[in-house]
Amino acid sequence: MTNFLIRHMVKDSENTSDPAVRNGYGRMAGLVGIACNLLLGFGKMLAGLLFSSISILADGVNNLSDATSSAVTLICFKMSSRPADKEHPFGHARMEYVSGLVVAVLILMVSFNLAGSSLDKILNPERAVFSWVTVGVLAVSILLKFWMMRFNSKVGKLIQSTALEATAMDSRNDVIATLAVLVSVFIAKFTGVNLDGWMGMAIAVFILWSGISLIQDTLSPLLGEAPNRELVRDTMRKLRSYDGVLGIHDLMVHDYGPGRCFATVHVEVDAKEDVMASHDLCDNIERDFAAEGMNLVIHMDPIITDDPQLNELRREVLNIVAGLNEGITMHDFRIVRGYSHTNVIFDIVVPSACKRSGDELKAELQKKISALDPSAHYYTVVDIDRNYTELGGN
Numbered sequence: 001m002t003n004f005l006i007r008h009m010v011k012d013s014e015n016t017s018d019p020a021v022r023n024g025y026g027r028m029a030g031l032v033g034i035a036c037n038l039l040l041g042f043g044k045m046l047a048g049l050l051f052s053s054i055s056i057l058a059d060g061v062n063n064l065s066d067a068t069s070s071a072v073t074l075i076c077f078k079m080s081s082r083p084a085d086k087e088h089p090f091g092h093a094r095m096e097y098v099s100g101l102v103v104a105v106l107i108l109m110v111s112f113n114l115a116g117s118s119l120d121k122i123l124n125p126e127r128a129v130f131s132w133v134t135v136g137v138l139a140v141s142i143l144l145k146f147w148m149m150r151f152n153s154k155v156g157k158l159i160q161s162t163a164l165e166a167t168a169m170d171s172r173n174d175v176i177a178t179l180a181v182l183v184s185v186f187i188a189k190f191t192g193v194n195l196d197g198w199m200g201m202a203i204a205v206f207i208l209w210s211g212i213s214l215i216q217d218t219l220s221p222l223l224g225e226a227p228n229r230e231l232v233r234d235t236m237r238k239l240r241s242y243d244g245v246l247g248i249h250d251l252m253v254h255d256y257g258p259g260r261c262f263a264t265v266h267v268e269v270d271a272k273e274d275v276m277a278s279h280d281l282c283d284n285i286e287r288d289f290a291a292e293g294m295n296l297v298i299h300m301d302p303i304i305t306d307d308p309q310l311n312e313l314r315r316e317v318l319n320i321v322a323g324l325n326e327g328i329t330m331h332d333f334r335i336v337r338g339y340s341h342t343n344v345i346f347d348i349v350v351p352s353a354c355k356r357s358g359d360e361l362k363a364e365l366q367k368k369i370s371a372l373d374p375s376a377h378y379y380t381v382v383d384i385d386r387n388y389t390e391l392g393g394n
Contacts, residue, residue, distance in 0.1 A: 002151050005032065016159050017293060023081035025159045026096075029152060030074025033167065036148055037067035040141050047137045054121040056134060058114045058200040059141070059174075059181050062207055065110040066170065069103040073163055076102075080257060093257020100163045100218035107170075107211035114204035121197030138182040145174045162221070166214055173210050177203045227253035232389040235263065235294070244269055244281045246303060249331035249349065252388045262295045266331070271302035278302070301332060310335055313372070317346065320368045324361065326354045332383075341377035344369055349385045358384045 006013050009031075010024040044060030047053070076099030084091045149171035156164030184199040232253065239248045247268035254262040267285070269278040282298040289296040304310055314333045321330045329349045336343040350361070366380045 001147065002154055005151075006155075019081050022159045022161075023077055025155055026077030026080075026161070026164070027074060029155050029164055029167070030070050030077060032151065033070030033073070033148070034067050036144055037063045037070060040144060041067060043137050044141065047131070047134045051131050051134055053134065053181075053185075054117055054196050054200040056138070056181055056185075058118060058203050059138075059178055061114060062110060062174065062177065062203065063141075065106055066174070068106055069167070069170070072102050072106070073099050073167065075099070076163075090256040090262070091260050093260040094222065096161065096163050096257055097218050097221050100166055100214060101222070103163075103166075104211050104214035104218060107207055107214065111204045111208035111211060114207065115201060118197050118200030118204055121200060123197075125194055125197060134185060135182065138178055138185070141178045142175055142182070145171050145178065149175065162217065166217060170210060170214070173206060177206055221255060225255075227255065227389060229389075231261075235265075235289075238289075239265065239267065239285065242281065242285055244273065244278065245285075246270060246305070247331065249329070249347075250299075250385060261293060262297075263289075264297045264299065266299045266301050268301045268303045268331070271304050272306065273302075275302075303332075304334070313344070316372055317344065317369060320365065321348060323368075324364070326356065326361075327351045328354065328361070341379045343381050344378050345381040347383045347385050349387045351387050 005028060006025075009028040010021065012018065012021050013024070015021045016025070041060050041063035044056050044063060046060075048057030048060055076095045080093045080095035080099075082092045149168050152164045152168035152171060155161070156168055180202060181199055184195040188194050188196070232251065235253070236248060236251065239245060245267055248265055249268075250264070250266040252264050256262065267282060269281065278300055282300050286296050286298055310333075313335065317333065318330055321328055328351070331347050331349070333344075333346040336345065348361070348365075350358070354361075361384070362380070362382050365382055369378050369380050372378065
């Protein structure tokens with residue numbers, strides 16, 4: 001069924017990197033979600049009203065909220081596909097994350113309403129009425145929601161959409177919630193124990209938990225989360241594969257929504273090389289990454305490679321930095337020789353997990369580097385960088 005819908009509702013469906021195709025997938029998922037959730041919502045609400053079941057009614061209201069969520073997703077996919085403009089030069093792709101946040105707020109509102117209705121049912125219980133019609137409605141709901149989970153999961157992975165993957169998880173939660181209601185119906189029939197209000201409350205709590213989790217998932221990319229570690233590894237591996245690239249550091253990746261990836265990096269090249277040749281190398285690297293969907297800007301760092309004293313001192317300082325045992329890396333190493341002392345200048349990249357302060361690290365580095373050769377009067381000039389990828393530098 002999923003493949004059938006993709007073939008008939010998404011043009012050029014294999015070209016998922018095309019924003020128009022991606023929008024087509026989002027539109028299809030939104031329409032399917034609206035149709036299925038409206039069908040389930042009205043069916044369950046009708047059954048809940050006919051047979052005085054707050055848990056079934058609550059489950060139906062949950063489905064109607066899912067239909068609203070699908071409508072919000074549909075609208076936001078449309079808005080996120082708009083091209084960049086003067087006010088938003090990086091595009092509108094983050095609207096997809098906003099849709100997830102709106103959906104999460106709607107889910108929280110539904111959970112509070114259901115909790116109130118369920119509490120009233122617990123305090124004022126009524127005799128549950130068993131019906132095979134109700135059982136049939138719930139069974140169909142479980143099967144349809146299970147298919148929707150698979151459908152949204154597949155589409156979400158195809159277009160790398162966190163919003164649709166969250167929708168898939170919400171459908172999974174609905175399967176569990178509806179299954180709990182179905183169990184309570186049979187318990188009431190065979191034991192006479194009415195768990196209707198309690199099941200309604202359990203569903204409300206379950207929906208609340210899902211809403212809170214979804215808020216956390218959608219707020220993270222909006223605030224600016226760490227880049228995907230696999231993306232960082234692949235980017236660094238590819239950068240190091242170019243002839244002429246001696247080292248890389250200060251890689252920063254910025255996410256402006258699906259398909260809107262911007263990055264900056266410092267690339268070390270041999271200072272003896274012709275500056276035009278090194279500049280051409282950086283241009284070629286930027287074009288290669290642009291062809292793969294990443295807007296990369298490279299800062300070129302020439303480094304001296306034919307100074308034996310500098311190279312030996314760099315190796316010794318590298319060993320000192322590695323000996324700090326904090327996952328710290330070093331780059332941009334150089335020295336400035338003077339009459340009374342020698343400035344040893346370099347940057348270190350400190351992971352967020354490092355417990356020591358910058359002043360403590362600088363003091364230890366000064367002490368250990370000075371001890372390498374007291375007669376040289378080494379004076380360290382250390383800049384501390386933050387690690388934005390947590391995978392190191394050189």
